[in-house]
Amino acid sequence: MKLAQGQIWKTSPEVHSHAGDAVYLRIVELERLSVTYKEMLAPNTKDGTHKETSKKIFCRLIKNAELLGGE
Structure with a gap:
């Protein structure tokens, strides 16, 4: 899997959720060892x-x- 800026991920509720609902994570900034994302x-x-x-x-x-969208 290759991460890229702008990708939107729909999380699995078993792994990461908010009140049992899936959360969407959009990669805002991608660096060598860190990721800034919007939940x-x-x-x-x-x-x-x-x-x-x-x-x-x-x-x-x-x-x-x-993976829903992005580059």
């Missing part, structure tokens, strides 16, 4: 929370996730 409840909204984590942890968040 949203809907894929087409601008409302969300910016978060930063390591690539390793981000890959754990998107385990069993579905």
